[in-house]
Amino acid sequence: MNSIKYSKLVVFLLLVATSTYAGPPDREDGYRLWLKYDLINDAGQRDAYARSAQFIVVNGNNPVLKAAADELQIGLQGLLGKSIPIIANAGSRTGGIVLAVGNGPTASNQELNAEGYQISSRSNNIVINGKTESGVLYGAFGLLRQLQTRQPLSTISLTSNPKVRYRMLNHWDNTNGTIERGYAGGTLWKWFELPERLDPRYRDYARANASLGINGTVVNNVNASARFLTGEYIQKIAALAKVFRPYGIRVYLSIYFPAPKTIGGLKTADPLDPEVRKWWADKAKEIYALIPDFGGFLVKANSEGEPGPQDYGRNHADGANMLADALKPYDGIVLWRAFVYKADPKADRFKAAYEEFGDLDGKFDKKVIVQVKNGPIDFQPREPFSPLFGKMPKTPLAMEFQITQEYLGFATHMVYEAPIFKECLETDTYAKGKNSTVARVVDGSLHGYAITAMAGVANTGSDRNWTGHPMAQANWYAYGRLAWDNTLSAEAIANEWIKMTLTNEPQAVKRIADLMLRSREIYVNYNTPLGLSRPWSGVHFAPEPWQNKSSRPDWTAIYYHRADSVGLGFDRTSTGSNALAQYSPEVQQRWNNAETCPLPYLLWFHHVPWTKKLATGRTLWDELCTRFYTGADSVGWMQQQWAQVKNNIDPETYADVAARLETQHKEAIWWRDAWVLYLQEYARQPIPAPYKKPKRTLDEVKQLVDIYLLR
């Protein structure tokens, strides 16, 4: 066995003594995510797989290929219980797995893009082919996924290409170890320990991302510290980049726009100032000297108090193009965020991004991509798509989704997000007629963008299971899979994830998938039905539809729902803010008329009288109550569904999710009570039968909420 230097068989005997205590390492703790590779129970299936996986062929010492081969070896060891040798050449042997780069043994290379892969059966070997090493790495994970989900290997023939080029995670992590909007512990990045100490977790983070095809990570908060641009910190980031590199992941930084002043000692950060431009060019040079594959910069500027080019009378394009210039000698890009809005009480925040960016179309450097949140406000449980999509044909637009559950119940609500992402991606912008979906804007097929990207605001943290809620792992997974291929269905992704993570038992898979697929609508029902939005103050956890005081009007709750004695909702038609005018005529037509506007978007665009009869046959008030009550009740249904899969999944994960569902149920009722009691003061109508009046008063609900506003 010429692979003895790579492989080592270690057998641990772990003896568990009592029925009441399961300590690590035998206690399932979710750390392994969907890369569990637990032994396949069915010996026949195991043997069948083993016949096609007798060895792994990899030629040369390329670190990405080595990572691919290592992962196959780890995975097969777990799944099949066998140590599979890695060899340099198959010779005449058959029944193995061959990793092949470039003009490999398959004929159909032309079907592949730079990072795509092809898995096929050829000369009685399984060949994983890619034009680049990264393609092969993704193929290796793709092959393992086939085994994890119990697909046959003998006739395998798979071609898969990523639809967008930059598939990124954005970490809103701070220097002090906290994460803005993180609900799974603190940051993964141990800045005080870097660059010398490398947490073993960094590599497992990279493996998980590579398994999805994620190829970039912005390690720090968009509300950025200039600290990350100092030589001291660039060394730390270089150490992370080194761990990530064999997994095809490039590191990016969020930058603090006035850094030339803060740490450069200059008197200005004006993007047209020659000294400022030189400072950034020098800084890029310094970074690339240590991180040759550095990805580029992500920028939040002139947004929510962050400084930017407008402080110097310049516009977003001036700022972005200056940074693009600094990156000119390198293979790096600028991701410039379009999340902007001014503190104007008369304005509609919905319109702000389009107003600032619409006229800049075509003004950005070729290395710039404008990163747009899926909706016009801020990651609400349901939002219409941002009007920018389809309206900037000359400017590549990146999609920014939020994986972390800032507005989705933190770590105690089960909300499977693929339906949120898919709903947005599949919406037709009509930018170039029918079938101009958001997905086609983002993947570049509509406007022929030179750069394409998707970004997900990460939900990872230092919690042992990475994401707090065990089911939130599925959101990381789903985001990554959709960044790779936006045509995958929410259901298909759920099925994959469940099989890889929880169980392969068909009935249980079906039940859990059902639970997941309904979870978002259930959340919307008790949280923000019919197009309500943002019933929060700063904490984004507890219901506060009554919240009416803030330093800015658009940081109150009443700004969004506009409840009054007449009705509820934000009039964004021509009689109101006319935000709808920012969309294509076909979209306007769909949403402009309160009679025909789909109910999920109704209150986003219309101020609707309480007594107005909706398509459901109920008045607005009755429909709202119905949704709040059935939404909260549905969490009870979720608990029942979950209880039925108890015997199909490990006891730790079962108990964890069951406990969180209990919390969710309690909190869903809290949300329901808050909304109906508050809105009732405007609607002045009784709770319709068969629903019972909340047992508590509005004041009592408010007192409960106030707890979460204390320091």
Added chain:
Amino acid sequence: MNSIKYSKLVVFLLLVATSTYAGPPDREDGYRLWLKYDLINDAGQRDAYARSAQFIVVNGNNPVLKAAADELQIGLQGLLGKSIPIIANAGSRTGGIVLAVGNGPTASNQELNAEGYQISSRSNNIVINGKTESGVLYGAFGLLRQLQTRQPLSTISLTSNPKVRYRMLNHWDNTNGTIERGYAGGTLWKWFELPERLDPRYRDYARANASLGINGTVVNNVNASARFLTGEYIQKIAALAKVFRPYGIRVYLSIYFPAPKTIGGLKTADPLDPEVRKWWADKAKEIYALIPDFGGFLVKANSEGEPGPQDYGRNHADGANMLADALKPYDGIVLWRAFVYKADPKADRFKAAYEEFGDLDGKFDKKVIVQVKNGPIDFQPREPFSPLFGKMPKTPLAMEFQITQEYLGFATHMVYEAPIFKECLETDTYAKGKNSTVARVVDGSLHGYAITAMAGVANTGSDRNWTGHPMAQANWYAYGRLAWDNTLSAEAIANEWIKMTLTNEPQAVKRIADLMLRSREIYVNYNTPLGLSRPWSGVHFAPEPWQNKSSRPDWTAIYYHRADSVGLGFDRTSTGSNALAQYSPEVQQRWNNAETCPLPYLLWFHHVPWTKKLATGRTLWDELCTRFYTGADSVGWMQQQWAQVKNNIDPETYADVAARLETQHKEAIWWRDAWVLYLQEYARQPIPAPYKKPKRTLDEVKQLVDIYLLR
């Protein structure tokens, strides 16, 4: 085997595939702390132990005894590789372990206090005897420790009693998941998940503490949120208390003094106001209804901006006694902190606690204990003992040590703290003549205190290994052991911890112990030699001896070291602040004279000319340089020592500590350079031979430090 329901044998085959990737669960990650229970390699020794541990006898269903028996079973399973049955009655069997409460089979019960234990060989069984179930639990851990450190069992005869009654951890944890002065990730307490979800970690936390004899935990920051006193949060705390209870651990809360206003809706929090007193009495009733063994309240009041009784013209005793009154019907206590100082530029912060508390001796309720930090300032690397010790004979004083390394290099410096704790405990206050040590004040033997307590500010966090730096686990361990028995030596504790955690190989144990025992002095040498203190601004990480601006004078660095053209140090003799007058005459005599004052305390009490010749034969300036340089160089020695134990400990821990030592070395040189370059501007003397001038300028050092002051 009648214990089959308790015991289950599960064998896991973990197959590790590659030499480059060790994933969980086979990767050592430090989670198990000193309770590793790894299989004893020497089969002969294993067999010898097994002969004395063939069964475990426990009678009845008491949960604390069950925890003790379970722990023995877990431990023996790991150490001996055998499943040891738990049985209800030994009958005529011999060769087992018998847990006995109260008037058990041993004759010498009178030697035991409430939580003490006795382990003895009797009728060919090993009997663990305690007056209470907790005593037996501590004895079970004590017996396991014997095996873990490879002591013979056959002739065992051990009696151990805790010297103080309340042995506590103080967690400075916030509601948002952060820890004030925490360097090992975020909080352990998942407030948003409680009370429904119980992190399995809570139980392992309790096990670790019980193994040391820690019997109380204050779960929240002394800069307290009123949130913890709401019904919503009391339920969460009750859920934690339920997990801790079988391990003899009671839960305490830090309280926000104005809570009756904040959450009670009252107009005042005046401790003499009847409504306020009723509010606290009702609150205590509400808490005890859910947590019958609730421990009591910890209070930071009129300190660093926290409100307190002085806001209403009352004193500390008024505030503390009001809370004691509320706890009167219950077995709870009030821990009132003496960490107070006013923002008076002319005052000496050193004197503040004594000035506020000295006159209150005898004024406190019997349920109150005043909790005093070991030194008069704030957990510096070296401080003289607080003048309060020995000066409040009628008021029980608790010792507050800091385990978390706020001023000891966070998570990248190896500083074994037992020598810090011991140095303080062994200092003679001369309060009642010779041998009136701080230890004897704290354990009550000097003044006959009715209550005795020790508190350690915890260094635990959500990092997988609990404490960030693997060697910082030893500080948690050492604190717990000293809280139990302040006569243990730093060396004995180090040896125990190393054997239980890292290795039993004698040479390696010796080498690591040597490293640990010298580590504090090395740190002091490069950080704050000769009695320097507090060269920090808010971050408490980077050197800032030049820091001279703050909202308060006593929050600058220059306030403490008082460098000028003449010399260095704070004159606290009668020619200066006269803080020394707060000590007993014998102590004053020792420290009052710059000629005879021990060098470690010199600059705490004297402003010493740069050219003054010290007992070492060097001038102050030369001695300072010598210490800074040898201190930084000694970290190189630490690295060499560590390299020599590489083959004796697991590779993950080895690599982790080695990397942190590398960081420490870099930072130690940074500290050295900062101090010598800064002080040189006052001393105006060259760096003495053989030491070389730092390669960087003071400005360059300052720029490096400035990075850590950016957001």
